[in-house]
Amino acid sequence: MMLGQNKNYLDMIPDLGFGSMLSDGFVFRQNFQIRSYEVGSDQAVTIETLMNLLQETSINHLKAIGVWGGGSGLTREMCKIKNLIWVMSKLQVAVDRYPIWDDVIQIDTWKGAYGKIGICSNWTICDAKTSEILLTASCIWLMMNEETRRLSKFPDEVRSELDKHLTNVTLPVVARKWSPRDEMSIVDHVRNGIMPRWSDLDMNQHVNNVKYIGWILESVPHSIVENYELASLTLEYHQECKMESVVQSHTYVMVSNNGKIGDYDLVDCKHALQLETGGSEIMRGWSIWRPKQYGNRLGLE
Amino acid sequence: MMLGQNKNYLDMIPDLGFGSMLSDGFVFRQNFQIRSYEVGSDQAVTIETLMNLLQETSINHLKAIGVWGGGSGLTREMCKIKNLIWVMSKLQVAVDRYPIWDDVIQIDTWKGAYGKIGICSNWTICDAKTSEILLTASCIWLMMNEETRRLSKFPDEVRSELDKHLTNVTLPVVARKWSPRDEMSIVDHVRNGIMPRWSDLDMNQHVNNVKYIGWILESVPHSIVENYELASLTLEYHQECKMESVVQSHTYVMVSNNGKIGDYDLVDCKHALQLETGGSEIMRGWSIWRPKQYGNRLGLE
Numbered sequence: 001m002m003l004g005q006n007k008n009y010l011d012m013i014p015d016l017g018f019g020s021m022l023s024d025g026f027v028f029r030q031n032f033q034i035r036s037y038e039v040g041s042d043q044a045v046t047i048e049t050l051m052n053l054l055q056e057t058s059i060n061h062l063k064a065i066g067v068w069g070g071g072s073g074l075t076r077e078m079c080k081i082k083n084l085i086w087v088m089s090k091l092q093v094a095v096d097r098y099p100i101w102d103d104v105i106q107i108d109t110w111k112g113a114y115g116k117i118g119i120c121s122n123w124t125i126c127d128a129k130t131s132e133i134l135l136t137a138s139c140i141w142l143m144m145n146e147e148t149r150r151l152s153k154f155p156d157e158v159r160s161e162l163d164k165h166l167t168n169v170t171l172p173v174v175a176r177k178w179s180p181r182d183e184m185s186i187v188d189h190v191r192n193g194i195m196p197r198w199s200d201l202d203m204n205q206h207v208n209n210v211k212y213i214g215w216i217l218e219s220v221p222h223s224i225v226e227n228y229e230l231a232s233l234t235l236e237y238h239q240e241c242k243m244e245s246v247v248q249s250h251t252y253v254m255v256s257n258n259g260k261i262g263d264y265d266l267v268d269c270k271h272a273l274q275l276e277t278g279g280s281e282i283m284r285g286w287s288i289w290r291p292k293q294y295g296n297r298l299g300l301e
Numbered sequence: 302m303m304l305g306q307n308k309n310y311l312d313m314i315p316d317l318g319f320g321s322m323l324s325d326g327f328v329f330r331q332n333f334q335i336r337s338y339e340v341g342s343d344q345a346v347t348i349e350t351l352m353n354l355l356q357e358t359s360i361n362h363l364k365a366i367g368v369w370g371g372g373s374g375l376t377r378e379m380c381k382i383k384n385l386i387w388v389m390s391k392l393q394v395a396v397d398r399y400p401i402w403d404d405v406i407q408i409d410t411w412k413g414a415y416g417k418i419g420i421c422s423n424w425t426i427c428d429a430k431t432s433e434i435l436l437t438a439s440c441i442w443l444m445m446n447e448e449t450r451r452l453s454k455f456p457d458e459v460r461s462e463l464d465k466h467l468t469n470v471t472l473p474v475v476a477r478k479w480s481p482r483d484e485m486s487i488v489d490h491v492r493n494g495i496m497p498r499w500s501d502l503d504m505n506q507h508v509n510n511v512k513y514i515g516w517i518l519e520s521v522p523h524s525i526v527e528n529y530e531l532a533s534l535t536l537e538y539h540q541e542c543k544m545e546s547v548v549q550s551h552t553y554v555m556v557s558n559n560g561k562i563g564d565y566d567l568v569d570c571k572h573a574l575q576l577e578t579g580g581s582e583i584m585r586g587w588s589i590w591r592p593k594q595y596g597n598r599l600g601l602e
Contacts, residue, residue, distance in 0.1 A: 016317045016318055016319070017317055018317070018334065033319065035353070035357045036356060036357050036360050036373055037353040037356055037357060037503065037509065037511065039503075040499075040500065040502060040503075041502040041503065046500055048500060052336070052338040055337060055338055056336045056337050056338060059337050072337055193494060197515060197519055198341075198518060198519065198523075198526050199341065199347055199349060199515050199518070201341060201342040202337075202338065202340075202341075202342065208338065210338065214498065214500050217499060217500070218498055218499065222499075225499050
């Protein structure tokens with residue numbers, strides 16, 4: 001007896017599965033259905049879930065092309081040479097529409113070279129039924145020697161195992177700057193005392209990159225989180241957070257000349273995660289928010 | 302081009318999909334593959350992930366039998382009558398073996414009656430390849446009037462839409478008590494200042510039941526979390542946590558007569574979540590821990 005009693009539930013054409021390479025040999029594709037616990041209070045999938053799924057496909061891509069060696073993205077040659085790890089340097093994500101519970105999304109991912117020390121991961125998420133593009137994202141990974149904590153050029157062995165799988169078609173990761181005038185018209189919101197939870201550690205014993213995004217959102221004023229949704233996010237990772245770190249999350253909301261938050265229905269924010277002791281920066285970010293497409297929109301004052 | 306270059310990755314026989322009812326008409330079955338971000342620092346899937354997947358199958362079960370009406374488990378008749386919600390009263394879970402990254406698990410779930418005011422959800426998780434049982438769990442849901450916050454008998458309409466889908470075969474949810482002698486030999490570990498994050502809210506605007514489990518684990522001493530894994534957990538939910546609540550998590554670790562933690566390699570703990578202001582109890586729990594089956598086992602002193 002298959003699911004026959006609820007037509008809506010049956011109306012799920014796309015396959016779920018373990019993913020596969022497209023015939024161009026560069027793009028890995030995998031479908032996912034949004035689960036009940038992956039959506040937030042506005043019924044839309046959380047940004048953290050989307051980022052987790054991007055990470056998942058990126059690793060499965062390495063597995064599919066046969067170069068995955070271990071952990072969350074080490075290649076076979078990296079494992080042989082030892083002490084080489086990837087560190088996320090920059091991330092850019094733009095969300096056109098948030099899928100909701102039960103939607104099936106199709107994630108495409110491909111990789112490109114980024115100079116001699118990096119690699120660029122690219123993703124699109126589209127609605128698996130309509131092919132509408134929902135999200136585009138790209139990030140830059142740099143290779144680091146885990147012992148010396150210094151950036152490392154790609155060893156030839158790693159370069160040669162990856163080269164044939166890299167494409168030139170990469171999505172841009174744009175560097176963002178704030179002009180001095182902007183700096184004068186912002187309101188600072190702070191959330192103190194963020195401590196990593198045990199469940200924030202990933203299989204490499206590090207606080208996962210995606211958790212930092214959640215911490216950044218902690219200092220976004222409730223009036224924005226309730227009424228607006230993240231349209232785009234740019235992040236620069238500066239240093240790692242340790243299990244014993246206490247983190248301070250800052251969100252600087254742009255205020256326009258008339259004293260109102262938001263301009264043309266968009267809200268601009270700047271973000272920083274800092275260590276409470278010493279104040280050194282873990283991460284810096286920029287975000288743009290637009291009125292929520294799902295749920296009620298209330299006035300924002 | 303399918304996943305042909307990595308044999309281990311291809312060695313995934315079970316299907317993923319949207320789940321289906323078994324031919325007995327009572328049991329809903331769905332397979333899931335454990336994703337990279339669902340495992341913890343010891344490579345094993347986190348208990349929160351397992352609990353989330355149980356919740357997911359429970360809702361999909363309602364959809365499959367055609368009685369799902371909305372939210373995270375309301376039936377069609379509950380939606381018509383309005384103001385009726387489910388509240389989790391007790392939960393019991395026993396984990397024999399934690400699946401690891403990439404494992405495919407098969408979850409079976411079925412429901413039974415629990416007196417005139419409740420329903421009992423039951424689950425088993427097994428390894429989809431070997432059929433080895435990994436987890437058994439059951440919980441009791443009570444019906445509540447959301448406006449009066451009082452427990453409610455099942456209206457006849459709800460009873461009759463659910464009755465034919467309920468089985469008598471339910472897993473026991475055992476009430477646990479601590480003897481006075483036990484109370485004298487415990488060490489209290491506290492984690493203060495736990496504040497719900499925005500991402501802790503579910504689609505019903507409530508802190509999801511599963512998040513409470515994470516908070517309970519926050520006060521378990523690191524020496525236990527690092528070296529032991531949760532073998533069983535029993536929880537009693539007493540009241541809801543609000544977005545503005547500040548929560549205190551207590552773990553009381555049993556110490557045996559020789560002053561050592563743990564007896565026959567098992568550690569017994571008692572847990573409480575309390576509001577920092579007023580101290581009223583949100584949740585009470587009991588857990589048993591055993592040495593980790595994956596990763597290194599270090600001495601616990």
